[in-house]
Amino acid sequence: MVENVQSFHGPLSERVRSQVVAYCGDLKGRLLDVGCGNGLLFDELASYANLNCYGVDRSVELLMAVRQRRHGEVGCTKGMMDQLPFRDASFEAVTCLNTLLNIPSLELVSGALHEMMRISSGHVIVDIRNGDNPYMRMKYWWHGRHADFPTVAYRLRDIDALFQAGGFRVEQAFPSGINLRTLAWGYVVVGKRNR
Numbered sequence: 793m794v795e796n797v798q799s800f801h802g803p804l805s806e807r808v809r810s811q812v813v814a815y816c817g818d819l820k821g822r823l824l825d826v827g828c829g830n831g832l833l834f835d836e837l838a839s840y841a842n843l844n845c846y847g848v849d850r851s852v853e854l855l856m857a858v859r860q861r862r863h864g865e866v867g868c869t870k871g872m873m874d875q876l877p878f879r880d881a882s883f884e885a886v887t888c889l890n891t892l893l894n895i896p897s898l899e900l901v902s903g904a905l906h907e908m909m910r911i912s913s914g915h916v917i918v919d920i921r922n923g924d925n926p927y928m929r930m931k932y933w934w935h936g937r938h939a940d941f942p943t944v945a946y947r948l949r950d951i952d953a954l955f956q957a958g959g960f961r962v963e964q965a966f967p968s969g970i971n972l973r974t975l976a977w978g979y980v981v982v983g984k985r986n987r
């Protein structure tokens with residue numbers, strides 16, 4: 793599938809990336825961005841001296857864009873998020889941004905999240921469009937019915953349960969918009985491995 797890269801620049805998508813860039817300032821080690829697209833997360837993150845950044849995506853075209861933009865700074869490889877081509881605990885942090893909204897069911901989100909937890913020794917950071925907000929739930933449901941790709945708003949408590957089932961806990965959930973469960977547009981969710 794050819795992605796519309798213009799859609800990667802929506803205000804909510806930009807906000808999600810900047811929230812994660814701010815959080816990652818305190819992290820060290822290897823970071824993998826799953827569904828990295830054309831590598832927008834790396835524009836700021838790749839300059840962090842404490843992080844070695846890598847990307848994985850199913851789209852060869854988008855990975856070529858990452859290689860052109862961040863030549864020599866960011867390693868990237870083709871892969872699917874439900875079968876990530878990496879060993880257990882091989883990254884300190886795994887991110888997956890502006891992507892779970894395109895996964896059509898919670899069951900598939902569960903498979904992807906378990907893969908991310910398998911390869912992370914510390915953090916898994918994802919975001920959701922907020923399914924507890926009735927407007928967001930309806931908007932993404934409606935859009936998904938009419939577009940040629942799925943869009944779904946998930947609930948924070950469901951993501952929390954998936955993290956717990958994988959031996960992680962939700963350390964923080966950063967809202968976009970109003971900080972109320974039924975009004976926030978979305979959440980960046982930081983999962984941390986239980987020691």
Ligand SMILES: C[S@@+](CC[C@H](N)C(=O)[O-])C[C@H]1O[C@@H](n2cnc3c(N)ncnc32)[C@H](O)[C@@H]1O
Nearest residue numbers: 800827828829832849850851872873889890891
């Ligand atoms: C909306 S874009 C977000 C890109 C990037 N994370 C960002 O924030 O700009 C979703 C990305 O996920 C990738 N993707 C979707 N499903 C995938 C899958 N099952 N495995 C790997 N990559 C996938 C797409 O190719 C696309 O690059």
